[in-house]
Amino acid sequence: MDFKKAVAEKVSGIAGLDLETVNRLIEIPPQEDMGDFAFPCFALAKTMHKAPNMIASELAASEELKADWLSRVEAKGPYLNFFVDRGAFAKEVISQVLKEGLDFGKAEDGAGKTVVVEFSSPNIAKPFHVGHAFTTILGHSLSRIYEKLGYKVVRMNHLGDYGTQFGKLITAFRLWGDEEALEKAPITELLRIYVKFHEEEKNDPELTTSARENFKKLEDGCEEEVALWTRFRDLSLKEFNVLYERMGVTFDNYNGESYYSSLIPGIVDMLREKGLLEESEGAQVVKLDDKKLPPCIILKSDGTTIYASRDLAAAKYRYDNYHFDKNIYVVGLPQALHFQQVFAVLEKAGMPFAKDCVHVGFGLVKFQNMKFSTREGNIVTLEDLLNESVAKTYEIIKANAETRNSGMSDDQLREIAEKVGLGAVIYTYVKAGRERDIIFSWDTMLDFEGDTAPYLIYTYARTKSILRKAAEQGFVPAEAGSELLSKLSGDEEFACVKMIADLPDAIRKAAASNEPFMLSRQVSQIARAYNRFYNNCSILSGDDEEQKRARLALCQSVCDSIELGTYLLGISVVDQM
Ligand code: ARG
Numbered sequence: 148m149d150f151k152k153a154v155a156e157k158v159s160g161i162a163g164l165d166l167e168t169v170n171r172l173i174e175i176p177p178q179e180d181m182g183d184f185a186f187p188c189f190a191l192a193k194t195m196h197k198a199p200n201m202i203a204s205e206l207a208a209s210e211e212l213k214a215d216w217l218s219r220v221e222a223k224g225p226y227l228n229f230f231v232d233r234g235a236f237a238k239e240v241i242s243q244v245l246k247e248g249l250d251f252g253k254a255e256d257g258a259g260k261t262v263v264v265e266f267s268s269p270n271i272a273k274p275f276h277v278g279h280a281f282t283t284i285l286g287h288s289l290s291r292i293y294e295k296l297g298y299k300v301v302r303m304n305h306l307g308d309y310g311t312q313f314g315k316l317i318t319a320f321r322l323w324g325d326e327e328a329l330e331k332a333p334i335t336e337l338l339r340i341y342v343k344f345h346e347e348e349k350n351d352p353e354l355t356t357s358a359r360e361n362f363k364k365l366e367d368g369c370e371e372e373v374a375l376w377t378r379f380r381d382l383s384l385k386e387f388n389v390l391y392e393r394m395g396v397t398f399d400n401y402n403g404e405s406y407y408s409s410l411i412p413g414i415v416d417m418l419r420e421k422g423l424l425e426e427s428e429g430a431q432v433v434k435l436d437d438k439k440l441p442p443c444i445i446l447k448s449d450g451t452t453i454y455a456s457r458d459l460a461a462a463k464y465r466y467d468n469y470h471f472d473k474n475i476y477v478v479g480l481p482q483a484l485h486f487q488q489v490f491a492v493l494e495k496a497g498m499p500f501a502k503d504c505v506h507v508g509f510g511l512v513k514f515q516n517m518k519f520s521t522r523e524g525n526i527v528t529l530e531d532l533l534n535e536s537v538a539k540t541y542e543i544i545k546a547n548a549e550t551r552n553s554g555m556s557d558d559q560l561r562e563i564a565e566k567v568g569l570g571a572v573i574y575t576y577v578k579a580g581r582e583r584d585i586i587f588s589w590d591t592m593l594d595f596e597g598d599t600a601p602y603l604i605y606t607y608a609r610t611k612s613i614l615r616k617a618a619e620q621g622f623v624p625a626e627a628g629s630e631l632l633s634k635l636s637g638d639e640e641f642a643c644v645k646m647i648a649d650l651p652d653a654i655r656k657a658a659a660s661n662e663p664f665m666l667s668r669q670v671s672q673i674a675r676a677y678n679r680f681y682n683n684c685s686i687l688s689g690d691d692e693e694q695k696r697a698r699l700a701l702c703q704s705v706c707d708s709i710e711l712g713t714y715l716l717g718i719s720v721v722d723q724m
Contacts, residue, residue, distance in 0.1 A: 148239050150648070153216070154184045154229050161211050162191050175649065182221065182228030183236070183645065189225060199225030233641045234633030240648040241635065244704040245627040249711045252651040256658075257298030263465050264290045264300055266477040267396070270307030271383045271403070272316055272337040275390060277512040278479060280529040281585070284576040285509060286477040287396045287717045288663040295715060296658055301469050305461065306403030308380050312341070314362025317375050318354060319344040333382035366408075390529060394569060394717065402461075410460035411452045415445060421496055433492045443488040458489045466500045473503050475661065480508035480582060507661045509581040515588040532587070537568030539593055540601070544724055555723070563721045570600030570718040577663040577716050578671075598671055600718050606674040607709045608724045610702050613686055617699050620687070624699035634697040639680035643701060646673040647708050654715065663716055670712035677705045 155170040162169070169186065176185045188199040188206070195202055203222035206212065212220045216235040221228045244251045266286020269279045290300045319340040320329075328336040348354045364372040384401065391397065415431070418424045423433045429448030435441065445456050465474055476486060486506035493501035519531045541564035548555050555563075571592045575585060578598060595601045614624070625631035635644055646669065653669035656662075686698045710720050 148216070150216070150231055150236060150239070151184055151652075153214075154186070157212055157214070158186050158206075158227070161206060161209055163194065164190060176226075176228065179642075181223065181226070183231045184229040186227040186229070187225055188227060203227050233636035233644075236648070237635035237641065237644045238628075238630070238632040240644050241632045241700055241704050242627040242629075244647060244707055245624075245700060248707050249714070251707060251711060252654045253295055253297070254651065254655070255297040256655065257293060257296045260297075260472040261299045261301060261469055262293045263303055263469055263471040263474045264293070264477065265303040265305050265475065266290075267387075267391075267398070268305040268307060268478070269383075269387055271380050272312070272334060272341065273307075273383075274334055274338060274526050274528045275387055275530065277527050277529060277532060280532065280572075281509050281512060281576055281581075282477045282479070283391075283394070283396060283529075284573050284717055285507065285581055285663060286475075287394070288577055288666075288715060289475065289477065289507070289658070289661055291715045291717070292654060292658050292663065292666065295654055298472075301400065301465075301471070302398045303400045303402070303465070304398040306380075306384070306401060308376075308403030309405040309408060309457065311358070311362050313365055313376050313379070314358040314360070315344050315354075316341060316379060317361040317365070317372055318357045320375060320379075329382065332386075333379070334386050337379060337383070390533075393533070394573070395719070396717070402464075404454070404457045404461075407457040407460040407464060408452060410464060411456050414456060414459050414463065418445060418492075418496060423492070423495055433495065435488060435491045435495070438487075438491045440484070440488055440491055443492050445492075455485060455489055455492075458485075459492060462489065462493060462500070462504060463498065466498070471500065471503065473505060474500065475505050475507050477507045477509070480510060482506070483508055505661070507581070510584040513584055513586045515586050517587060517589060532572055533569055536572050536589075536592070537564050539589055540564040540568035540571065543593060543595070547724075553723075563724050566719045566721050567601050567604050567724065570604055570713070573717050574600035574603070574667065577667045579664055581662060581664070600713070603670060603674050603709055603713060604718070604720050605724060606678060607706055607713075607720045608722060610677070610681075610706050610709075611722050614699065614702055614706070617687060617695075622687070622692070622695055622699060624703045625693075625696040626700075629696075629700075631693050631697045632700060634694055635701055637684065639676070639683050640698070640701060643673065643676040643680050643705065646676045647704055650708055650712065657715075666712060667716055670709060670716070673705060673708050673712070677701075 151173055152170060155166055155173055158164070159166045159169045168190070172187060172190055174185045174187065176182055188202040191202050192199050200222075203225055206227055207220050207222035216232050218230045218232045221230070247253070264286050266289075267279060267283040269275050286302070290302050293300050316337060323340050323343055325336060344354065344358070361372055365376055380403070415424070418433060424431050424445065425434055427442060430444050431446040432442040432444050435443060443455050444453055447453060462474065465471060478486070483506060490501055490504050493504065514527065519527050519535060541561060544564055544567065545560055548560060575587060575592045579585070591597060592599055593601055595605050617624075635641065650669055650673065653666050657665040680701070684698070686702065687695065689695070713720055
């Protein structure tokens with residue numbers, strides 16, 4: 148039973164407002180004394196010709212609002228506050244989690260619909276820096292969230308594999324390239340020769356000419372240049388794939404910018420046919436004055452294409468191939484104007500899918516008093532960040548394991564540190580609204596009591612260990628549907644049940660606003676509520692066996708909620724630590 152919906156049905160029945168509207172208006176009050184659900188009566192003032200306060204007190208007294216699953220209904224100012232029967236609520240919610248396990252929160256909202264999620268999109272031959280980590284982590288999480296809601300998700304990696312820099316790299320590699328180094332650490336080597344090119348270019352204009360020629364040859368499809376470029380691309384991707392694999396990130400399509408170059412003539416023709424293309428200072432542009440945007444350049448004066456034209460071609464490609472209902476670009480906020488222009492051009496060109504394109508932007512990444520041993524000069528790569536986080540986590544859990552005499556092997560500790568260390572980084576990226584800048588600090592992100600992944604994972608592991616211990620002692624958690632579950636009505640228990648009950652809604656909200664933090668916040672609240680319960684109530688001691696079994700069922704539900712919630716964020720849990 149969906150309690151919110153049941154409340155909505157009751158209100159809709161007596162207030163003469165449609166169910167959907169009521170459902171949308173119902174709030175989850177911030178304080179316990181305001182009930183579990185609240186309906187603001189403002190919306191009824193017009194039809195009922197009364198002040199909201201009066202409506203609220205009249206409705207509160209109505210017989211029709213009584214039900215065995217409601218303990219009481221109260222008017223407070225203009226609000227109608229519903230207090231559910233705790234036992235009935237707990238039984239319902241926990242039964243559902245026990246039945247569905249990790250499928251809890253799964254929905255069919257997106258059945259038959261496709262969402263394209265473009266994320267990561269690093270640049271070939273360049274280090275995978277912490278900004279690319281932001282899009283990778285957000286996009287990975289959003290993909291899983293949409294999937295949970297029943298959407299078909301297409302993960303696209305729009306690799307930056309096109310541009311004049313590849314002409315430079317070809318020239319540089321022929322002059323100074325080290326084969327062995329390229330095979331061993333491709334990006335480090337490519338970066339080295341790229342930097343060298345720029346230094347040498349200052350005194351040697353011939354280098355510039357050579358690079359330009361090589362880029363032209365590449366564009367014209369000359370064999371040797373294409374072969375070198377392909378190698379740079381493949382080797383870079385191989386290196387990126389190590390990171391993706393480490394984080395469990397996958398893609399369905401790796402078409403880079405270069406792929407779309409060949410589709411640009413089609414776009415240019417289409418824009419010309421529609422009379423949208425104009426000449427401006429030699430370049431071909433689409434004017435966007437009516438949208439209060441600067442013109443979007445389609446072809447430069449020398450006839451070469453630009454970033455925006457490749458994006459126009461890519462958007463059409465995505466629609467033609469996937470018939471998306473939504474096309475999401477997880478790209479940093481500095482590119483907001485670029486996407487406004489691209490979407491505006493699509494709209495002017497009458498592309499029906501223009502309105503379904505969304506830029507999901509994010510802020511900057513900063514570091515607070517953190518030293519890194521970086522391979523790539525002063526650029527902090529994701530690999531550096533992950534390695535350092537894992538190393539620090541290892542020290543913490545190792546010390547902890549020694550104090551507790553846990554008997555865990557070093558391999559076990561390392562495996563745990565890998566998951567927790569990665570989780571700590573990932574969580575830092577998803578714990579706040581994505582448009583806010585992120586400040587990394589070891590103290591904050593590795594605080595086992597803070598709003599962190601280590602805290603969530605530790606809560607999970609400790610709860611798992613309680614369940615194991617209980618099993619050893621012969622206690623089985625109460626089953627789905629069991630009356631024992633209605634015993635979970637104490638303040639701490641009920642608070643925890645409520646947080647779990649709101650998880651499906653948090654998943655929906657995260658998708659609706661493309662904000663994984665709406666979910667991370669809920670998971671964190673579940674863990675907080677559970678820990679309050681854990682600190683105040685004994686689970687295994689005492690001799691009320693029925694209560695024990697009910698509480699173990701709560702433990703089980705908390706574990707499932709944390710596991711599925713963190714999974715949707717891209718974080719893995721561990722069974723012990
Ligand atoms: N490769 C670009 C960068 O690193 C991001 C690509 C964004 N995606 C797009 N469709 N333009 O800045």
